[in-house]
Amino acid sequence: MKKPSSSLHWRINSIFTIKALEILKAIVLTEQNWKNTKSFLIASGSLSSILAIQNQGASNEIIKNIQERASSLAPRSVTFLWIPAHRNIPGNEKADVAAKEAATNINIPRIDLSSFKDTARNALKSSKKLHQRLWDQELNNKLYQIKPFSSPNSNPPSSTKRQQVIWTRIKIGLTNITHVHLMRR
Numbered sequence: 001m002k003k004p005s006s007s008l009h010w011r012i013n014s015i016f017t018i019k020a021l022e023i024l025k026a027i028v029l030t031e032q033n034w035k036n037t038k039s040f041l042i043a044s045g046s047l048s049s050i051l052a053i054q055n056q057g058a059s060n061e062i063i064k065n066i067q068e069r070a071s072s073l074a075p076r077s078v079t080f081l082w083i084p085a086h087r088n089i090p091g092n093e094k095a096d097v098a099a100k101e102a103a104t105n106i107n108i109p110r111i112d113l114s115s116f117k118d119t120a121r122n123a124l125k126s127s128k129k130l131h132q133r134l135w136d137q138e139l140n141n142k143l144y145q146i147k148p149f150s151s152p153n154s155n156p157p158s159s160t161k162r163q164q165v166i167w168t169r170i171k172i173g174l175t176n177i178t179h180v181h182l183m184r185r
Helices: 008-012 015-033 047-054 061-072 090-104 116-136 142-146 161-172 176-183
Strands: 039-044 077-082
Touching: 015 039, 015 047, 015 061, 015 077, 047 061, 047 077
Parallel strands: 039 077
Antiparallel strands: none
């Protein structure tokens, strides 16, 4: 059986999102399977996810979902514990091996579990690549000869249109001193 190509979600999910989804899945399993248990310990190798869960002003929708679900378990308590990865912890090593096997197993269905932030980042990256491809087709453009790579406008964000024109002209060398014959037309 031929191994399928990498599905879209493997390319757009950040490690943070994947680790947060792992914690969310643990909360869901807790809700479903241990209704009479008074306290839970959820261990994760993602310190950034644990810290985000502790932040009450979190903006990530997955972290907000974890926070809401954890508080809905009250009066039962949920404790989140960070376990540093690769510290010769037997259970942690077994989990790492199982995760690697699952990642390479072609029989496990792929599900798109990207967050809004991951999707937005991927859309921006794709947009930049498309813009660069279009820019690369402008071979007869004098500006392309000076600046072959498209990049975001690095002018100060609070500048006026006139100031932006001045900044751009200085950057590309199009000034009154060097191009007076073109500016007076």
